[in-house]
Amino acid sequence: MGASSAPFSVSAQGKNPRILKGGKAMTQATAVHEAPKSFIRRYIFSTDHKVIGLQYLFLAMAAVAIGIVLSLYMRLRLAWPTERWPLLGKLFPNAMAGGTISPEFYLSLVTMHGTIMVFFVLTTAPLGGFGNYFLPIQVGAHDMAFPVLNMLSFWVTLAGFLVLMAAFFVSGGAPISGWTAYAPLSAVGEIAGPGLGMGQNLWILSIALFCIASLLGALNFITTTLNLRTKGMAMTRLPLTVWAWFTTAVLALLAFPVLLAGGILLLLDRVAGTSFFVPGGLIVSDKILPHKGGSPLLWQHLFWFFGHPEVYIAILPGMGITSHVLSTFARKPIFGYRAMVTAIFAIGLLGFLVWGHHMFVSGMSPYSAIAFSLLTLSIGVPSAIKTFNWLATLYKARIHFTVPMLFALGFVSIFVTGGLSGIVLGQTSLDIPMHDTYFVVAHFHLIMGVAAIFGIFAGTYYWFPKIFGRMMNDALGKLHFWLTFIGIYAIFIPMHILGIAGHPRRYAETAGFDFLTPLQPIHVFITIAALITAGAQLLFFFNFFWSIWKGKKAEMNPWRATTLEWTIPSPPPHDNFGPQTPVVHRGPYEYSVPGAAEDYLLQTAPPAPTKS
Amino acid sequence: MGFALALVIGVITLGTVVLFAGRFWWFPEAISEHGPSIDRQFMLTLTIIGIAFILAQATLAFFIVRYRRQGEGRASYWHDSPRLEALWTTITAVVFLSLAVLGQRVWAKLHLNAPPPGALQVEVTAQQFVWNIRYPGPDGKFGRTRTELINDVDNPVGLDFTDPAAQDDIVTVNQMAIPVNRDIHVILRSKDVIHSFWVPPLRMKQDAVPGLAINIHFKAVKTGQFEIACAELCGLTHHRMRGFLLVLSEPEFERWLQQRASP
Numbered sequence: 047m048g049a050s051s052a053p054f055s056v057s058a059q060g061k062n063p064r065i066l067k068g069g070k071a072m073t074q075a076t077a078v079h080e081a082p083k084s085f086i087r088r089y090i091f092s093t094d095h096k097v098i099g100l101q102y103l104f105l106a107m108a109a110v111a112i113g114i115v116l117s118l119y120m121r122l123r124l125a126w127p128t129e130r131w132p133l134l135g136k137l138f139p140n141a142m143a144g145g146t147i148s149p150e151f152y153l154s155l156v157t158m159h160g161t162i163m164v165f166f167v168l169t170t171a172p173l174g175g176f177g178n179y180f181l182p183i184q185v186g187a188h189d190m191a192f193p194v195l196n197m198l199s200f201w202v203t204l205a206g207f208l209v210l211m212a213a214f215f216v217s218g219g220a221p222i223s224g225w226t227a228y229a230p231l232s233a234v235g236e237i238a239g240p241g242l243g244m245g246q247n248l249w250i251l252s253i254a255l256f257c258i259a260s261l262l263g264a265l266n267f268i269t270t271t272l273n274l275r276t277k278g279m280a281m282t283r284l285p286l287t288v289w290a291w292f293t294t295a296v297l298a299l300l301a302f303p304v305l306l307a308g309g310i311l312l313l314l315d316r317v318a319g320t321s322f323f324v325p326g327g328l329i330v331s332d333k334i335l336p337h338k339g340g341s342p343l344l345w346q347h348l349f350w351f352f353g354h355p356e357v358y359i360a361i362l363p364g365m366g367i368t369s370h371v372l373s374t375f376a377r378k379p380i381f382g383y384r385a386m387v388t389a390i391f392a393i394g395l396l397g398f399l400v401w402g403h404h405m406f407v408s409g410m411s412p413y414s415a416i417a418f419s420l421l422t423l424s425i426g427v428p429s430a431i432k433t434f435n436w437l438a439t440l441y442k443a444r445i446h447f448t449v450p451m452l453f454a455l456g457f458v459s460i461f462v463t464g465g466l467s468g469i470v471l472g473q474t475s476l477d478i479p480m481h482d483t484y485f486v487v488a489h490f491h492l493i494m495g496v497a498a499i500f501g502i503f504a505g506t507y508y509w510f511p512k513i514f515g516r517m518m519n520d521a522l523g524k525l526h527f528w529l530t531f532i533g534i535y536a537i538f539i540p541m542h543i544l545g546i547a548g549h550p551r552r553y554a555e556t557a558g559f560d561f562l563t564p565l566q567p568i569h570v571f572i573t574i575a576a577l578i579t580a581g582a583q584l585l586f587f588f589n590f591f592w593s594i595w596k597g598k599k600a601e602m603n604p605w606r607a608t609t610l611e612w613t614i615p616s617p618p619p620h621d622n623f624g625p626q627t628p629v630v631h632r633g634p635y636e637y638s639v640p641g642a643a644e645d646y647l648l649q650t651a652p653p654a655p656t657k658s
Numbered sequence: 659m660g661f662a663l664a665l666v667i668g669v670i671t672l673g674t675v676v677l678f679a680g681r682f683w684w685f686p687e688a689i690s691e692h693g694p695s696i697d698r699q700f701m702l703t704l705t706i707i708g709i710a711f712i713l714a715q716a717t718l719a720f721f722i723v724r725y726r727r728q729g730e731g732r733a734s735y736w737h738d739s740p741r742l743e744a745l746w747t748t749i750t751a752v753v754f755l756s757l758a759v760l761g762q763r764v765w766a767k768l769h770l771n772a773p774p775p776g777a778l779q780v781e782v783t784a785q786q787f788v789w790n791i792r793y794p795g796p797d798g799k800f801g802r803t804r805t806e807l808i809n810d811v812d813n814p815v816g817l818d819f820t821d822p823a824a825q826d827d828i829v830t831v832n833q834m835a836i837p838v839n840r841d842i843h844v845i846l847r848s849k850d851v852i853h854s855f856w857v858p859p860l861r862m863k864q865d866a867v868p869g870l871a872i873n874i875h876f877k878a879v880k881t882g883q884f885e886i887a888c889a890e891l892c893g894l895t896h897h898r899m900r901g902f903l904l905v906l907s908e909p910e911f912e913r914w915l916q917q918r919a920s921p
Binding site: 149150153222223224228230231234238239240324325326327328329330331332334340341342343376377378379380381382383385407408409412413415416419420422423424426427430431433434435437438439440441442443444445446447452455458459462463466467469470472473474475476478479481482483524528531532535539540542543544546547548550552553554555558559560561564565568635637638639640645 | 663683
C-alpha cells in the first residue's frame, strides 16, 4: 500500500502520520492537552485511557497465568489423585504440605480458578483492556469521558485482585465454596470447612471491590459512547466492537450493583450475625447456629441475577472483536450490520431474564422454571443470528489467514460448539440429569471461557501493532493458534461425556463412587491435553513480550482496515487525534466497495465526488 | 492455511460425532418410570443439535477453503439480505422453542403434579457428608423432630420421642430402600448447607436446601442397588458423600424395613 491520489485511498504510512479530513491530508499538530511528564503520572497513576487499557491488559495477563496454573494443579489432582508433587508443592507450602493436592486444596483451586478467570480475566481483558484502549479511539474521542474515574476504576480492580490473592496466604487458606459461593456454606464461617473463615471474607471483599470498579468503568463507557462520538460518527456507523462494549457496559451497570448488594449482605451474615441467607435451626459440625429466618435461595437469585448477565459481559466483547476481525480479513462488509446490533441488544436484554436456568433443581418454583426455560432457549435465536451472519460474511469473501483471523474463525467454531450444548441445559427436564455435572463445565468453558479467550487472542494479535507499533511474530502466532484450537477441543469435548455419565463437578476424585471409577481414563486424557494446551500459551507470552521490543515495525494500518484507530500513528499519541478531530463519512466495514481504488475505505475517507 | 484449518475443523467435528454416537461412555440404564422419557428427549435434542453442529462446522470449513484468498479480484460487496435473515431467524426460533416446549413434558409430570395418593413417604435429610433416611413407620406418620435433640450417634434427625408418632419412625444412615413399581414421595431436607440428591439411573436430581422441605416423587421400575451422590458442593468431602438406593421387591422391602424397626 502507499499514498495515492485517488479519492478513495488514504495515505496512511507509519513514518508520515496524517489525519484525513474533508479530503485533505493534514499533518498532525501538537496535542490538545499535553502529556504528563513525570513517570508516575504517565505510566502509573495515568488518566490516559490507553495506559489504563494496557494496565488492565497486563493485570489480566498476570491473572490468566495464575488461573491457568491453578487449573493445571486441579487437572493433576483429577488425573492422579494420590500422586505427590513435591516440586509443585513449593508454590503452596501450607496448602500442599507433603506435596499432595488434598481435597480441600482442590476445592480452593476450584474457587480461585473460577473467580480469577471470570472476574479478572474474562471481564478485565476484553472490557477493561481493549474497551478502554480502543473505544475512545474508535468513536473518535481524545479520551474517556471521565479520565480520573477511569484511573480509579483500574486501581480499585487491582486492589480487588490483590485482596483475592491474599486469601491464599491467610489462616485456613482460600475459600472452598466455589466461585458461586452458595450460602449457607459460604455464610456460616470456618465451622463449615477450611478456607471459609478469613479466606471467604477476603473473597467477598475482593468481589465487592471489583463490583465498584466495574460500575465506574461502565459509567465511563456508556457516557463516552453516547457523548464523545466525533463528527459523522452516527450510532449506525459505530464499529461492532463499540456496540459490544457499550452493551456490555450497560449490562455491567445493571448487574454488578446486585452482586455488590448480595456480597454486602453475605458479609453481614458472616461478621454481624444477620440472617439474610441462613435459615434457622442449622447444625453445622454439631453446633446449633443462632441464625434465624434467612433464605439460601435468595443468595442464588441475587448471585445469578448478576451471574448470568456476567456470562454475556464476558462473551459480548469477544463477539464484537470477532465480527470486526472477520470483516477485516474476509475483505467484506460484515453481513447484516443492523441485525448484528439488534442481536447484541437482544442477547443483552434476554441475558437479564434467564438467571433462573441456573436454579432449575434448586427448589425454586417449578412453574418459574418453565418460564426461565422458554426464555433461555429464546436467547439461542439472537445467538444463531450472529453465527449465520458470521458465516454469511465469509460467503464470497477473500479470506486472509492472518493470526487474528485464525482466532476469529476459531471463535466461530467454538461459539457454535459451546452454544449448542446450551440447548440441552436450557430444557428443564434435561437439566435434571445434567445440572452440576461436567456437561455444564464443558458448556460454560467453551462458550464463555474459551470463546471469550479466543476473542481476546484475536484482539491481541489484531491490535498489537497499533498498541506497540510492532508486529507480533506470525509463525509463533500460528503455532499458538493450532495447538490451542486443537487442545481446547481435546480438553472440553470429552468433558461432555463425563457429564452424560453423571459425573458431578467439583469432585476431587472419582474413587468414591463405583459409577465414576470407569471414567478415570477420560480424566487422564483431559489432563494431558490441558498440560499441552497450557504449555502452548507460553508461545503466546513469549511472542507478546519479545515482539514489544523485537517485533517487526508496524505501519499505521498494517491490516488495511477501516476504523479510526488505523488513521493514527502506531502507537497512538497521547491524545489520539491531536487537535484535528476526525470526521467520519461512512460505516465501519466498507471493504471491497465496487469502484473504489483499494479494497477498503477508511471511515474518514471522503465521499466520492461523483458517482462513477 | 485454509485447507489445513478446514481439515482440522473437519477432523474435530468427526471426532466429536464419533465420541457422542459411539457411546463408549454413556448414562446408565434408566430405572425410573420417567427416565426413558428424559432419555428420549435427550436423544431428540442431541440429534437436532448434532445436525446443527455438523452443518455449521461444515459450512465454516467449506467457506474457509472455497473463499480463501486466491488469484486476483475482490470479495463480493454482498452484505444484507432481509429475506434470508428473516428465514433463518424463523427457523431457529421454531426449532429452539419447540424443543423448549417439548422439554417441559417430563418436567410438568414430575414437578407440577403432587405425589400420587398412596405414595410411600421417605424423608431424606442431608448433612455434611451423610444421607439420613427416615420412614414414618407403621403409623404412616412422621413424628416431631427438634433441632436440640439431634445427635449424630443415636438420633441423627432429632426425633422427639415424647411424640407417639415419632416412636415408630425408622431412621437409617446412607441406606435408602424403596419398593419397586410403587410411587415414592421423598421429602428432602438439609441440616447444614445445600446438598443435592442425585441418583443417575433414576434420572432424578434435586437440591436439599436447609430451611426448606422439598417434595419430589418418582417410581423405580427395576430392582437393584444404586449409588446416591451429592451434586451440590457441600464442603470438604463432597466427593465422598455416598449413599445407597436399594430398589427391592415389595416383600423384600417390608422385611428390610422390619429389620430396622426399633424393638
